[in-house]
Amino acid sequence: MTEMNLRDALSKGLREALDTNENVFLMGEDIGIYGGPYAVTKGLFEDYGSEKIIDTPISESGFVGAGIGSSMVGMKPIIEIMTINFSLLAIDQIVNHAAKMHYMSDGQLSVPIIIRTVTGAGGRLAATHSQSFEGWYASVPGLIVVAPSNPSDALGLLRASINDNNPIIFAEHSMLYGVTGDVPDQYYETPIGLPKIIEEGNDLTIIAWSGMIPVAQEVSSKLKDKKLQTEIVDLRTLNPIDFELIFNSVKKTNKVVILDEYWETGSFGAYICSVIQENCFDYLDAPIAVVNSLNIPMPYSADLEDEVIPNTKRVLMKIDELLGL
Amino acid sequence: MDKQLAKKYLLGMLKIRQFEEACGRMYMQGKIKGFLHLYIGEEAIAVGSISELSEDDYIITHYRDHGHALARGMDPNKIMAELYGRVDGSSRGKAGSMHLFDSNLHFMGGHAIVGGHLPIAVGIALGLKKQNKNGLVVAFFGDGAVNEGEFHESMNLAALWKLPIIFYLENNQYGMGTHVKRSSANPDMLYKFADLYGMPSTKIDGMDVLTVRDSTREAIDKIRKNNGPILIEAMTYRFRGHSMADPSAYRENEEVQKWQKEKDPIELFKQYCISNDLLNESDFKSVDDEVKEIIQECLNFAENSPLPDMSVAKDKIYNIN
Ligand SMILES: Cc1ncc(C[n+]2csc(CCOP(=O)(O)OP(=O)(O)O)c2C)c(N)n1
Ligand SMILES: [Mg+2]
Numbered sequence: 001m002t003e004m005n006l007r008d009a010l011s012k013g014l015r016e017a018l019d020t021n022e023n024v025f026l027m028g029e030d031i032g033i034y035g036g037p038y039a040v041t042k043g044l045f046e047d048y049g050s051e052k053i054i055d056t057p058i059s060e061s062g063f064v065g066a067g068i069g070s071s072m073v074g075m076k077p078i079i080e081i082m083t084i085n086f087s088l089l090a091i092d093q094i095v096n097h098a099a100k101m102h103y104m105s106d107g108q109l110s111v112p113i114i115i116r117t118v119t120g121a122g123g124r125l126a127a128t129h130s131q132s133f134e135g136w137y138a139s140v141p142g143l144i145v146v147a148p149s150n151p152s153d154a155l156g157l158l159r160a161s162i163n164d165n166n167p168i169i170f171a172e173h174s175m176l177y178g179v180t181g182d183v184p185d186q187y188y189e190t191p192i193g194l195p196k197i198i199e200e201g202n203d204l205t206i207i208a209w210s211g212m213i214p215v216a217q218e219v220s221s222k223l224k225d226k227k228l229q230t231e232i233v234d235l236r237t238l239n240p241i242d243f244e245l246i247f248n249s250v251k252k253t254n255k256v257v258i259l260d261e262y263w264e265t266g267s268f269g270a271y272i273c274s275v276i277q278e279n280c281f282d283y284l285d286a287p288i289a290v291v292n293s294l295n296i297p298m299p300y301s302a303d304l305e306d307e308v309i310p311n312t313k314r315v316l317m318k319i320d321e322l323l324g325l
Numbered sequence: 326m327d328k329q330l331a332k333k334y335l336l337g338m339l340k341i342r343q344f345e346e347a348c349g350r351m352y353m354q355g356k357i358k359g360f361l362h363l364y365i366g367e368e369a370i371a372v373g374s375i376s377e378l379s380e381d382d383y384i385i386t387h388y389r390d391h392g393h394a395l396a397r398g399m400d401p402n403k404i405m406a407e408l409y410g411r412v413d414g415s416s417r418g419k420a421g422s423m424h425l426f427d428s429n430l431h432f433m434g435g436h437a438i439v440g441g442h443l444p445i446a447v448g449i450a451l452g453l454k455k456q457n458k459n460g461l462v463v464a465f466f467g468d469g470a471v472n473e474g475e476f477h478e479s480m481n482l483a484a485l486w487k488l489p490i491i492f493y494l495e496n497n498q499y500g501m502g503t504h505v506k507r508s509s510a511n512p513d514m515l516y517k518f519a520d521l522y523g524m525p526s527t528k529i530d531g532m533d534v535l536t537v538r539d540s541t542r543e544a545i546d547k548i549r550k551n552n553g554p555i556l557i558e559a560m561t562y563r564f565r566g567h568s569m570a571d572p573s574a575y576r577e578n579e580e581v582q583k584w585q586k587e588k589d590p591i592e593l594f595k596q597y598c599i600s601n602d603l604l605n606e607s608d609f610k611s612v613d614d615e616v617k618e619i620i621q622e623c624l625n626f627a628e629n630s631p632l633p634d635m636s637v638a639k640d641k642i643y644n645i646n
Contacts, residue, residue: 033575034502057472057508058439058500086438089473124359124410126421128437296638300359300421301410304638 001182009151009183010040010116010172013158014078018048021076021162027054027063028080028116037082038118038177064090064115068098068167071113076162081117084133084171098167099142112165114158119147120211120261121309122175127297130305132261134171134210135268138238144192145238147171149213151181153236156190164192173211193240197249201229204255204323207246207272209235212259218312219257219319228325238268246272247280254285255323259310264292289322291315326535331594331603332612334534337372338591339616341365341392344401345565347620348391348408348422352569356627357408360437361422364392366564369590370495371396373537374463374557377545381460383431383453385446388423389495389563390435393465399427405623411630418633431460439500440466440473443492447479450488454552461489461548469500471515472508483554484522490554491544492519495531497563502575516558524554531559532588535597562588 004012017024030037032045032055045053056063060081067077081087087094098111121130138145144166148154154172161168198213199220208216213234220230231249235241250256256276260269269290276288291310298308307314319325345363352361364371367389375384375396386393394404399415407414408422415425423437433449436442446464453460470476471494483490494515498505505512519526525547529540537559544555562584566573598604604612 030501030503033507035572035574037501039572055503055507057503058469059472059474061474062472089438089475124421126359126419126424126437128424129360294639296642297419299419299633299638300407300424301418301633301638302358303632304410304419304635307635308638 002185003180004151004183005178005180006148006151006154007038007040007177009155010158011042013155014041014044016159017078017162018044018052023074023076024078024162025052025054025075026078026080027056027067029056029058029082031055031080038174040177041080060086060089061093065093065097067113067115068093068111071111072101072109076112078114078116081115083129083174084117084119085129085131087115087117087133094137094143094167094169095140099140102166103142110165111167114161114168114170116170116172118174119171120173120175121293121298121305122211124300124302124305126300130298134169134238135260135262137169138268142167143239144168145171146192146236147173147210147238148236149173149176149210149234150179152183153190153196153234155183156188157192157236160189160192163189171210175211190236193237193242195233195235195237195241195245197231197245198234199230199232201231202253203228203230204257204319204325205231205233205249205253206257206259207233207235208259209238211261212310215310215312215315216259219315222312222316223325226325243275243279246276250276250280251283254283255325256284256288257315257319257323258288258290259315260290260292261309262292263295265295267292286323289318291318326601326603328603331598332608334372334376335591335594335598335604335609336612336616337376337396338368338534338594339612340401340619341368341371341395342591343616343620344391344395344623347624349565349569351408351624357422358410359421360388361569362389362567363563363565364389366584366589367495367497367531367561368392369534369537369594370493370531370559370561373534374493374541377538377541378463379460380431381458383433383449383460383462384465385433385442385449385462386435386465387439387442387467387470388435388437389467390423390425394425394427394432394435397427397430397432399425399430399432401619401623402626405627406630409627409630410632411627412633412637413626413630417637419637440470440475442466443470443475443479444482446490447482447488450483450490451486454488461491461545463491463493465493465495467500468494468496468498468505468515469503469508471518477518480518480522480524480554480556484524487551487553489548489552491541491548492554492556494556494558495561496558497561499563499567499576501567502571504575516556519556524556526556526558528558528560531561532590532593534590534594
């Protein structure tokens with residue numbers, strides 16, 4: 001085991017991919033000479049050169065489309081969109097092209113592209129720069145969406161993504177790059193689609209992913225004061241999802257809270273909620289609680305941002321109100 | 326050019342310079358958060374161009390927007406309070422540095438998605454034209470934005486519909502850490518994009534406030550005569566990092582220093598004023614004193630303004646009037 005932060009785990013995975021697969025190349029805005037907007041690609045330009053690490057113009061639709069095209073003829077592009085907010089300029093390429101190609105060609109064509117992008121709020125970047133669209137992408141058949149919350153999953157999922165032949169949205173939360181954890185030294189992959197129980201407990205299940213995991217952990221530690229044992233399920237992948245593990249947890253605890261950084265209306269968390277209630281209705285002791293960002297464009301001012309994003313206080317209140325815990 | 330006008334330009338540029346320097350300091354102290362993009366080095370463009378506009382005209386710009394807002398006459402107190410996230414800010418602390426608005430001044434926003442405001446500029450001009458209104462639109466954007474499809478779509482629409490717009494390209498030669506030579510196939514000819522759309526264009530020295538003023542005046546005259554859009558590419562340089570988060574490893578210190586030493590728009594204009602007997606050292610001092618007072622006042626104002634509460638956060642999501 002080696003302790004490292006999530007940023008370094010991703011960097012390790014990118015280097016590995018560049019070292020072992022000659023068709024891998026990286027492309028995105030300021031990933032090279034600048035050193036990467038979030039420093040994930042720092043040093044790669046120096047070590048791999050401008051053929052492998054391509055700094056693009058600010059042309060999201062253009063370079064995402066170019067990545068898609070190159071993947072259709074044998075390349076393995078790892079594209080970086082600086083943040084998920086800017087992916088909206090490429091959404092036509094992602095949704096209408098990448099996600100449809102394999103299906104519409106009835107399997108003749110594939111789009112094995114990885115689109116790494118930064119999701120989430122927390123940096124006081126205000127309304128246009130604080131959004132969490134990974135759930136949107138997860139709703140599109142043909143796309144795979146992963147959203148790791150810790151270094152070992154980040155590396156394992158990156159490896160699995162590189163070995164996958166589908167278009168993958170790889171969502172990295174801006175507030176998690178510094179999160180540290182142990183990463184196994186021997187090669188491993190984290191299976192796409194498999195959630196993970198990161199804390200075991202019998203009293204309630206919290207389902208979360210990405211930037212909501214630290215909130216889930218804080219809630220869990222607060223509930224310990226009340227002698228309650230929380231089970232935390234980290235989804236890790238938003239599409240596909242192996243629900244068996246989730247159902248089993250629900251059947252054990254009979255109470256569910258879902259945390260989703262997206263807004264309340266039409267959230268991915270609400271979808272998870274609907275699947276659970278359809279499959280585990282008889283096991284539920286209380287309504288399923290979904291805690292989202294408030295339905296407000298992200299305000300800049302510090303206290304307001306903290307209020308809008310699901311926070312420990314609000315989750316505990318909801319647990320009290322709905323679950324009576 | 327007379328003494329009074331010279332003072333006005335100097336004050337305009339110095340106000341932006343010192344406002345931005347204060348922002349930089351307050352960012353380091355944690356009073357300002359998020360992304361902060363300073364306009365230091367580019368002051369001549371905002372001041373030279375916006376001073377030529379009338380009340381009827383509209384301005385729309387990108388996230389590096391403090392300079393344009395101040396040049397348009399937006400209240401520095403309101404801007405600083407916004408940057409502090411306080412309730413007396415221009416958007417009551419909800420929008421921050423990248424998103425300044427003042428509709429009374431026809432200042433239609435700082436916009437933080439690169440290129441996203443250019444189609445909107447087209448729409449504002451379309452609306453003005455359809456209502457037979459007098460104003461024209463000035464849209465500021467960077468060298469990085471010309472690589473977005475929206476830039477080209479906007480240029481075509483504006484030319485096709487003969488709309489009154491100045492596309493004001495602030496070419497500071499970098500989009501974040503990427504030099505134009507590494508982002509544009511024909512980097513010395515960005516203004517020539519206009520040719521393809523049958524639009525007049527010029528490339529000017531954006532460090533000389535009088536050149537900027539004259540070129541803008543000429544463009545406005547042309548637009549008023551034939552109503553079609555114009556592109557101005559103003560060459561400039563940002564003296565600070567892209568934002569406060571910039572590691573600045575992509576350019577040599579010597580390059581920055583050379584620009585600061587040889588092309589500082591404020592120093593250049595001071596030299597001009599001295600050689601033309603317009604202003605002297607004591608005038609400079611009095612302008613400087615005046616600006617210092619404005620800056621101190623806006624910092625005090627921001628500091629003393631309360632934080633907004635959740636009712637502010639929930640307000641104005643929809644127009645319920
Ligand atoms: C669509 C989109 N892509 C990327 C970004 C991130 N970003 C913000 S500013 C910037 C550079 C823009 O450079 P330029 O247009 O030259 O303006 P300058 O900052 O130099 O004034 C980038 C890449 C963004 N805000 N929006
Ligand atoms: Mg630029």
